[in-house]
Every structure is written in C-alpha cells, then in structure tokens.
Amino acid sequence: xxxxxxxxxxxxxxxxxxGISLGPAYLYSKLIPRVEEKSITAEEVESEIxxxxxxxARSEKELQKIHAFAEQKLGSQNARIFEAQIMILADAxxxxxxxxxxxxxxxxAEYIVADEITKYKQIMLAAHDxxxxxRAHDVDDVMNRIIRNIQDQKLxxxxxxxxxxxxxxxxxxxxxxxxxxxxxxxxxxxxxxTSHAAILARSLKIPAVVGLxxxxxxxxxxxxxxxxxxxxxxxxNPTEETIQTLERKKExxxxxxxxxxxxxxxxxxxxxxxxxxLSANIEFDTEIEFARSQGSAGIGLFRTESQLIGRPSxxxxxxxxxxxxxxxxxxxxxxVIFRTFDVGGDKISPDTEHEANPFLGWRGIxxxxxxxxxxxxxxxxxxxxxxxxxxxxxxxxxxxxxxIRRAREMVARAKAELDERGLPYDRxxxxxxxxxxxxxxxxAGEMAGEADFLSIGTNDLIxxxxxxxxxxxxxxxxxxxxxxxVLRTIRHIIDAGHKKGVWVGMxxxxxxxxxxxxxxxxxxxxxxxxxxxxxxxxKKIILSIKYKEAKRVADRVLAMSTEQEIxxxxxxxxxxxxxxxxxxx
Amino acid sequence: MIVRTVTIVNRxxxxxxxxxxxxxxxxxxxxxxxxxxxNLEINGKSIIGVMTLAAEQGSTLTxxxxxxxxxxxxxxMEDLFRRGFDEE
Numbered sequence: 241x242x243x244x245x246x247x248x249x250x251x252x253x254x255x256x257x258x259g260i261s262l263g264p265a266y267l268y269s270k271l272i273p274r275v276e277e278k279s280i281t282a283e284e285v286e287s288e289i290x291x292x293x294x295x296x297a298r299s300e301k302e303l304q305k306i307h308a309f310a311e312q313k314l315g316s317q318n319a320r321i322f323e324a325q326i327m328i329l330a331d332a333x334x335x336x337x338x339x340x341x342x343x344x345x346x347x348x349a350e351y352i353v354a355d356e357i358t359k360y361k362q363i364m365l366a367a368h369d370x371x372x373x374x375r376a377h378d379v380d381d382v383m384n385r386i387i388r389n390i391q392d393q394k395l396x397x398x399x400x401x402x403x404x405x406x407x408x409x410x411x412x413x414x415x416x417x418x419x420x421x422x423x424x425x426x427x428x429x430x431x432x433x434t435s436h437a438a439i440l441a442r443s444l445k446i447p448a449v450v451g452l453x454x455x456x457x458x459x460x461x462x463x464x465x466x467x468x469x470x471x472x473x474x475x476x477n478p479t480e481e482t483i484q485t486l487e488r489k490k491e492x493x494x495x496x497x498x499x500x501x502x503x504x505x506x507x508x509x510x511x512x513x514x515x516x517x518l519s520a521n522i523e524f525d526t527e528i529e530f531a532r533s534q535g536s537a538g539i540g541l542f543r544t545e546s547q548l549i550g551r552p553s554x555x556x557x558x559x560x561x562x563x564x565x566x567x568x569x570x571x572x573x574x575x576v577i578f579r580t581f582d583v584g585g586d587k588i589s590p591d592t593e594h595e596a597n598p599f600l601g602w603r604g605i606x607x608x609x610x611x612x613x614x615x616x617x618x619x620x621x622x623x624x625x626x627x628x629x630x631x632x633x634x635x636x637x638x639x640x641x642x643x644i645r646r647a648r649e650m651v652a653r654a655k656a657e658l659d660e661r662g663l664p665y666d667r668x669x670x671x672x673x674x675x676x677x678x679x680x681x682x683x684a685g686e687m688a689g690e691a692d693f694l695s696i697g698t699n700d701l702i703x704x705x706x707x708x709x710x711x712x713x714x715x716x717x718x719x720x721x722x723x724x725x726v727l728r729t730i731r732h733i734i735d736a737g738h739k740k741g742v743w744v745g746m747x748x749x750x751x752x753x754x755x756x757x758x759x760x761x762x763x764x765x766x767x768x769x770x771x772x773x774x775x776x777x778x779k780k781i782i783l784s785i786k787y788k789e790a791k792r793v794a795d796r797v798l799a800m801s802t803e804q805e806i807x808x809x810x811x812x813x814x815x816x817x818x819x820x821x822x823x824x825x
Numbered sequence: 826m827i828v829r830t831v832t833i834v835n836r837x838x839x840x841x842x843x844x845x846x847x848x849x850x851x852x853x854x855x856x857x858x859x860x861x862x863x864n865l866e867i868n869g870k871s872i873i874g875v876m877t878l879a880a881e882q883g884s885t886l887t888x889x890x891x892x893x894x895x896x897x898x899x900x901x902m903e904d905l906f907r908r909g910f911d912e913e
Contacts, residue, residue, distance in 0.1 A: 320842065321841070331873050332871075334873050360876070375876055379876070566838075
C-alpha cells in the first residue's frame with residue numbers, strides 16, 4: 241500500500257444533513273453543457289425547431305420520473321420544485337419566443353434557449369433574495385436539462401455500487417436522482433445549509449456536508465472517505481482509529497435519535513420546573529422550518545448580515561422590511577430577535593475600509609452609530625415588521641453605556657418617522673444588547689439598567705477576554721471556553737442582569753455545547769439560543785436535570801481554577817445524568 | 826383594455842403554487858394578460874415570467890387584460906387574488 245497516498249486529511253465544511261458514513265468517493269463533475277452560437281440556414285429552421293421540441297419532450301419525461309420519485313420519497317411539498325420545472329418546459333410563451341427567434345435569427349436551438357432563459361434568470365438573481373436565488377438555480381437546472389437533451393447527451397445517474405458523491409454543487413434534481421442509487425453521502429464545495437439540495441438530503445436522511453471549498457480538487461473517484469454530517473467534516477483516507485471513533489459516534493447518535501422522537505414538542509424545563517427558553521440561531525428565513533422541527537421556541541438570534549450577501553451596497557428600508565416581515569410571520573406565534581448589522585471584524589461588509597486590527601476596530605454598533613442613515617433604514621425595516629408583537633431588536637458589540645443611549649435615541653427617531661408616515665409597529669418593542677466585549681461584561685449591571693435584555697455572545701467575549709484569536713493555530717489551544725475567567729465573567733453578567741430585573745440569554749457557540757448546559761442552567765441563564773442541529777441534545781439535557789442540582793454543580797465548578805478540572809467535572813456529570821448524549825469528539 | 830391593481834394577501838406571497846394557479850387561470854381565457862411590478866413587465870401566461878416576480882404578502886401588481894373575454898378574465902383573476910390563491 242502506498243503510504244503517502246493514504247495520509248489522513250480532514251476537510252472542514254458546514255454540516256448540512258446529519259449522519260455518518262464511510263465509502264468510496266464518486267467525483268461528480270456536473271456536466272454544464274457548452275453552448276455554442278451557430279448559424280443555420282432557412283431550410284434547417286424546421287428541423288432545428290423539431291430538435292427543440294423533442295428535447296423538451298425528453299426533458300419532461302425525465303422530470304416526470306424525478307417528480308414521481310420525489311413525491312413518493314419526500315412528499316408532495318418537496319416535490320413541488322420539479323412541478324415548476326415541468327411547467328417551464330410547457331411554457332408556451334417562452335417556447336414560442338424561442339421558436340420565433342430560431343426562425344428570425346437563424347441560430348441554433350440551444351443558443352437561443354440559453355439566451356432566452358438566462359434573461360429570466362438574471363432578473364431572479366438581481367432580486368437579492370435567498371428565495372429568488374434558489375429559483376434561479378431551479379431555472380438553471382431545467383435550462384441545462386433542455387440543452388443536454390438538444391445535444392442528445394445521456395444523463396448520468398448510475399453509480400457503481402454505494403458511493404459518497406463529491407461535487408462542486410448539486411441541484412435538487414441531482415440529489416434526488418442519485419438517491420435512487422446507493423448514495424452514502426453528499427459533499428459539495430459550494431452551498432449553504434439552506435439550499436434546496438441540503439433540505440432534500442435531510443429529508444432523504446442522507447448525510448451531507450457543504451461549503452467544503454476545494455474537496456473536488458483534493459478527492460478523487462475511488463478514494464476512501466468518511467463523511468460526518470454532524471460535525472461538518474470529510475475525512476480523506478481515514479485511519480483505522482478514525483473509522484472506529486466515527487463508528488462509535490454513529491451508533492451513539494442513532495440510539496440517541498431514536499429516543500428523541502417526542503421531545504420536539506416539549507418545552508425546555510428541568511425536572512423541578514425551571515423553564516429555559518431554548519431558541520435557534522439562524523441567518524435565512526428558509527431555516528425557520530428546520531428550527532421549528534428541531535423543537536425551537538423561536539429565534540434567539542437572526543443574523544441580519546445575511547441581507548448583505550452578494551450585494552455591493554446596503555439594502556433599502558423597503559427590502560429589509562419585506563425580508564424581516566417574512567421572518568416574523570414565519571416564526572409567529574413565537575418571537576424573533578433581530579441583531580442589527582454586525583459588520584466589521586471577520587464579518588462581511590459592503591464597505592472596504594482597511595484596518596490594521598479589525599477585531600479592535602470599526603464594527604458592530606460603532607459602524608451603525610457612525611452611519612445614521614444606514615442604521616435608521618434598518619431600524620425602520622425591523623420596526624415595521626413588528627406589528628405582530630413578536631419582534632425584538634438587539635445591538636452587537638456594545639462597549640459603553642453611552643452607545644446604548646445613542647442607539648435607543650435612534651430607535652426613538654425611527655419610530656417618530658414611522659408615526660409621521662402613519663405606519664404601524666410595536667410601540668413596546670423590546671431592545672437588548674449583546675454582551676461580548678469585556679468592558680460591557682464588567683459593567684453588565686449598568687448595561688442592564690439601559691436595556692430590556694442581555695444576550696451573551698461567547699465567541700467574541702472569550703477571544704477578547706483571553707486575548708486569543710482562535711483562528712490563529714499557534715494560540716488556538718488557549719481559546720478555552722471553560723476557562724475559569726470566562727465562567728466567572730458569565731456568572732457576573734447573569735447575576736448583574738437579574739439584579740436589574742432583565743433576562744439574560746446566551747447566543748454564542750457555548751450555548752450549544754452539551755458540556756456547558758448543566759453549568760449554564762445552574763448559573764441561572766434564562767435563554768439559550770443554539771444552532772438548530774444541536775437543539776434536541778440541549779433540550780434533552782435540560783429535561784434530565786434538576787435546577788437545584790445544576791446550581792450546586794455551578795457553585796462547585798466556579799470554585800475551580802483550571803479549565804481541565806472544570807471540563808473533567810462537567811463531563812462526569814453529564815455522563816452520569818444523561819449517559820445517552822453523544823458528544824462530538 | 827382593462828387595468829387593475831391587485832394585492833397579494835396570502836402569507837407566503839407569490840411562491841411556486843400560486844404562480845402556477847395564476848398562469849393556469851390566465852390560460853383559460855383568450856385575452857392577453859400583462860403583469861407589471863416595479864420596473865418589470867411580464868406575460869401572465871408564462872410561468873417562467875411569473876416566477877421572476879418577487880411578490881410578497883402586501884405587495885401590489887398591476888394587471889392589464891386585453892382581448893374578447895377581458896372582462897371575464899379580469900373577474901376570474903381578481904377573484905383568485907382576493908381568495909389568496911386558496912392558500913391556508
């Protein structure tokens with residue numbers, strides 16, 4: 241065996257559909273048919289149109305098959321994507337225009353089809369709307385199908401035995417058609433957890449990892465790979481040890497998932513009836529359904545930066561209003577916390593200011609207060625979406641009391657402007673802040689005096705408190721979530737908030753770490769907002785413990801002086817109280 | 826020629842299923858249907874055209890009917906919008 245080739249390599253992506261499997265990779269280079277512009281003679285027009293009609297008929301047959309299969313396997317709701325594609329093939333206006341142009345311009349069918357459909361696609365892409373972008377992908381998919389059929393190429397969809405599909409991107413129709421074979425998993429370089437293909441993979445119960453960036457360059461057909469759809473990892477040439485670890489993890493998750501069946505509908509409450517608001521962190525409205533099915537009690541963090549993706553400038557009030565309203569409607573009767581743009585640091589920004597030290601620079605509320613026009617547009621957009629009284633506003637990166645006051649003044653201004661325009665909004669809208677800067681943590685009591693709620697952002701808080709950039713490999717081990725300094729800071733924030741009578745939540749990664757749950761409940765946290773995929777585990781832990789005992793655990797842990805001691809103690813507690821919890825190792 | 830302004834009343838807006846109902850209804854009549862929203866103008870009998878409209882709840886569209894049965898077509902379409910495409 242060639243040992244150099246068998247080197248284990250871990251590729252990190254985004255967990256899109258849960259599950260673990262091991263198998264040979266199949267590199268699927270999606271055939272994007274090449275379209276060349278060719279001239280035809282007037283005599284050829286008739287046969288060219290004939291080619292188009294035959295291709296449409298074949299495409300329809302293919303799609304009918306996929307549709308029937310999807311309907312049976314995924315239900316009619318998910319199969320609807322393909323219904324729309326079939327309707328496009330039968331669109332008399334579209335195909336009439338294509339045929340007319342073939343005759344008038346004397347050009348080949350595939351060129352005109354591509355040109356005509358691309359026009360519509362461009363309009364959809366210009367909408368800056370996640371849903372419309374997905375539609376554009378669907379239109380693209382049907383266009384490629386027609387062109388492939390005009391060129392008379394066969395569709396590849398047969399696999400030699402069970403494989404993990406590795407590809408740059410997958411269309412919903414690819415996902416479905418492959419699932420007729422023995423697909424062990426999907427790994428793609430592009431895409432997010434909200435793409436149609438990821439949603440379909442979850443319905444098909446096939447593990448998927450997306451956003452791997454360069455897996456198609458690293459992995460070759462036939463390579464042995466393991467896919468971990470819980471952690472969002474692909475392991476190329478896994479060692480025997482890795483395989484065994486993954487096998488154990490798979491078993492534990494399988495067992496655990498079997499026991500989770502009825503927990504989604506329960507509210508997160510300890511045995512002795514202490515309620516914890518367990519909600520989800522999301523970025524796109526398309527994630528609401530998944531969060532709900534995982535049993536979330538609302539959205540504890542909606543990252544509005546998603547509205548900036550792929551655009552050169554900030555969205556208008558109107559654009560934001562319609563996006564936020566869709567979220568508020570989708571979440572109702574539960575509530576949603578919109579965090580205003582947290583740009584700067586490592587987050588995308590349409591501005592291209594260069595800073596030597598962006599994490600200590602112009603970001604979060606600092607940017608918003610310096611750009612009142614932008615801030616007011618967003619505030620009015622959120623306020624207008626609040627008519628159902630299920631919307632809250634949260635400011636990121638607050639470091640002084642003065643900032644909260646100024647931000648509140650801006651909210652008052654936005655409200656006055658809406659009053660002038662006669663537009664409705666929730667007059668009692670709650671306004672909270674993120675506690676993620678150590679200064680804000682120290683002054684948590686003063687901060688709580690100016691806000692309706694506090695939400696602890698652990699990622700930034702830990703990195704600022706410990707002076708560690710966790711993306712810097714040289715110091716990454718010093719990024720300690722359970723560092724005693726971190727835990728005492730969290731206790732101080734919660735106590736200070738409660739003294740002022742405001743609720744204190746947590747929306748950083750720590751909130752979704754099963755190891756932290758008992759401790760956080762014991763410290764008196766009111767709300768935990770986590771990524772939807774871990775929600776059932778966290779809920780299970782809350783349901784399995786007593787608040788009284790959790791408080792004792794917290795007291796004991798807070799007296800410890802090293803992270804290792806704390807981790808050991810917490811993991812022994814969890815193994816003892818909730819032995820079925822499968823940890824991400 | 827008849828021109829009418831209609832509002833999307835169903836919660837999820839003009840997503841795939843309502844778009845399909847709209848096109849199917851338009852196809853039942855001989856009259857032409859032009860739909861305008863913002864700066865877009867599309868043929869109401871074309872599904873791919875209607876799919877380009879990012880029309881959410883509360884947004885308004887202008888419908889223009891022209892043909893021998895324009896009154897009936899307009900009536901049927903206004904009904905469909907009023908019923909929120911029979912969603913929910």
